[in-house]
Amino acid sequence: MSEKIYVGVDVGGTTIKVGICDSEGKLLGTYEGDTEVSKGTDAILHNIAKYARAIVEESPYEWEQVDGVGIGIAGFLDIPAGYVKFSANLKIENTDLKGILEQELGKTIKINNDANVAALGEAWAGAGRGVSDCVCYTLGTGVGGGIIIGGKIVEGFASMAGELGHIAIVPDLEAIQCGCGKMGCLETVSSATGIIRMAKDAVARGDRTSLSQVENIMAKDVVDAAKAGDEVASRIVSRAAYYLGKSMAIMAIVLNPEYFIVGGGVSKAGDFLFDQIREVFEKYTQDQAKEGVRIVPAVLGNDAGVVGAAGLILRG
Amino acid sequence: MSEKIYVGVDVGGTTIKVGICDSEGKLLGTYEGDTEVSKGTDAILHNIAKYARAIVEESPYEWEQVDGVGIGIAGFLDIPAGYVKFSANLKIENTDLKGILEQELGKTIKINNDANVAALGEAWAGAGRGVSDCVCYTLGTGVGGGIIIGGKIVEGFASMAGELGHIAIVPDLEAIQCGCGKMGCLETVSSATGIIRMAKDAVARGDRTSLSQVENIMAKDVVDAAKAGDEVASRIVSRAAYYLGKSMAIMAIVLNPEYFIVGGGVSKAGDFLFDQIREVFEKYTQDQAKEGVRIVPAVLGNDAGVVGAAGLILRG
Numbered sequence: 001m002s003e004k005i006y007v008g009v010d011v012g013g014t015t016i017k018v019g020i021c022d023s024e025g026k027l028l029g030t031y032e033g034d035t036e037v038s039k040g041t042d043a044i045l046h047n048i049a050k051y052a053r054a055i056v057e058e059s060p061y062e063w064e065q066v067d068g069v070g071i072g073i074a075g076f077l078d079i080p081a082g083y084v085k086f087s088a089n090l091k092i093e094n095t096d097l098k099g100i101l102e103q104e105l106g107k108t109i110k111i112n113n114d115a116n117v118a119a120l121g122e123a124w125a126g127a128g129r130g131v132s133d134c135v136c137y138t139l140g141t142g143v144g145g146g147i148i149i150g151g152k153i154v155e156g157f158a159s160m161a162g163e164l165g166h167i168a169i170v171p172d173l174e175a176i177q178c179g180c181g182k183m184g185c186l187e188t189v190s191s192a193t194g195i196i197r198m199a200k201d202a203v204a205r206g207d208r209t210s211l212s213q214v215e216n217i218m219a220k221d222v223v224d225a226a227k228a229g230d231e232v233a234s235r236i237v238s239r240a241a242y243y244l245g246k247s248m249a250i251m252a253i254v255l256n257p258e259y260f261i262v263g264g265g266v267s268k269a270g271d272f273l274f275d276q277i278r279e280v281f282e283k284y285t286q287d288q289a290k291e292g293v294r295i296v297p298a299v300l301g302n303d304a305g306v307v308g309a310a311g312l313i314l315r316g
Numbered sequence: 317m318s319e320k321i322y323v324g325v326d327v328g329g330t331t332i333k334v335g336i337c338d339s340e341g342k343l344l345g346t347y348e349g350d351t352e353v354s355k356g357t358d359a360i361l362h363n364i365a366k367y368a369r370a371i372v373e374e375s376p377y378e379w380e381q382v383d384g385v386g387i388g389i390a391g392f393l394d395i396p397a398g399y400v401k402f403s404a405n406l407k408i409e410n411t412d413l414k415g416i417l418e419q420e421l422g423k424t425i426k427i428n429n430d431a432n433v434a435a436l437g438e439a440w441a442g443a444g445r446g447v448s449d450c451v452c453y454t455l456g457t458g459v460g461g462g463i464i465i466g467g468k469i470v471e472g473f474a475s476m477a478g479e480l481g482h483i484a485i486v487p488d489l490e491a492i493q494c495g496c497g498k499m500g501c502l503e504t505v506s507s508a509t510g511i512i513r514m515a516k517d518a519v520a521r522g523d524r525t526s527l528s529q530v531e532n533i534m535a536k537d538v539v540d541a542a543k544a545g546d547e548v549a550s551r552i553v554s555r556a557a558y559y560l561g562k563s564m565a566i567m568a569i570v571l572n573p574e575y576f577i578v579g580g581g582v583s584k585a586g587d588f589l590f591d592q593i594r595e596v597f598e599k600y601t602q603d604q605a606k607e608g609v610r611i612v613p614a615v616l617g618n619d620a621g622v623v624g625a626a627g628l629i630l631r632g
Binding site: 076132133145147149154155156157158159160161162163164166167168169171173180181182183184246249250251252253254255256257258284285286288289291292293 | 392448449461463465470471472473474475476477478479480482483484485487489496497498499500562565566567568569570571572573574600601602604605607608609
């Protein structure tokens, strides 16, 4: 039992999920506990350490086998320093996460942005296994992103790389303001929130659509209506797909990744969505930059975060 | 004299430029000779080898000190293999450039795209010296690009990364077709060719502009007219700057480089152009992604190619 293991921690606003991976990214076990944000920073850090120890204790592995603990966290980070500048959903600021947890756990700690970590999970041990360069999208409430080049996360000068949701891609005349304050971000049209907003706008202005019968419109309702042939819903889903495909065309000529990996709730629309993305990508991408390039669904689901966090130790 | 030196070769359609650099990227000497494209592939490869030997022979250095020879070349390449799939301006295809020249010169050979190589030159030993992550634009006949992450060129899955001129950034309704066949590429508006086309279009449709007096409009004429207050010329230069700035806003949130380095003939417009680019960049880029980020002019001029080619040996 001298094989090394890697602990990944996915710190969410409600729960902290921890997992153990082997050196190939195989998930050997997971554990979930409350984040307890209301108890403050010290409690959250204590919980991270506690759950990291717990998952190992409950496993057939020994703590000595742990080569390091990787942590995915939403917020503004100084990734190389392992420092949390500000995390809105955890209410943590100016915290030396790496330093404190290295002291508490006696292991190498690496931290990274939650979307980057999910991307690394998919690239390392999910849909992109064996692929060196991937661009990953997570279509949820927002549009998260992560860029993997040479098997590693691109972090950027100020730890701000990979924010694909904030590519300014909608032309000025059609752009609306994003939550980030800027105009025309991809997230305003291709996230669940964007899809719901476009649907509510359509209903509010009296467009003839089956969605006007839906009480609390969710992104899935819009996708389902589009699949059933509702023209208004179809236009909305096509718009979401259009800007995703166009952003991928840009990524293809800028980074020329082998895989685009798309996950998150909205991606569950499946081929209905993917086919439209692929069509736009095909239209706007130069032949040499799309040759052999694939747009594929993510496969790890909610495990991508812990797997990628564990991967930070080997790939961070 | 046991210090290592690095030979860089910039293979153009008319001339081959070679240079010697030290390990810091300091250019120790250059030499230029005819490419002799009309004599065919063998002659071109022979000339590359001949000029590489010549620059070292004429220098105070010994051939034994040469650690490797880097080559920048325009065309479709397999960069890791050192293979030229097709180069239109050299009329070379399916040629094992690396293999042939390693045999002829007895040194490590690395090849890369000419725009990537120029970017590496600026990042390694030019405007970006000491900076890990740079995105470089060359505004010439086209818009060339190169992306440097962690001091190294991003090559891409099919050696197609960094083609910033082919970002599909002009909205469909205003887009025209690019030389690459796609619609709305950055190159259609922000290259010298794009600027000249917009000026000629304006003159042809009878816009009132001083440019209608110019016989053979060059990009510099348009910039000069804009600086002199010509409204039509100003609109054209602003449009070129707008899409450059917008593309940088996308790069900032995707890659978050520390420097954007802008070179090539059009960049000689100086602050008149740079200030407009910076204004658009400022408008479209999220605060955290632009903090400390600089948009700076290239400094190596035509030497960027040989310096970057030499840099391939250490940074390729």
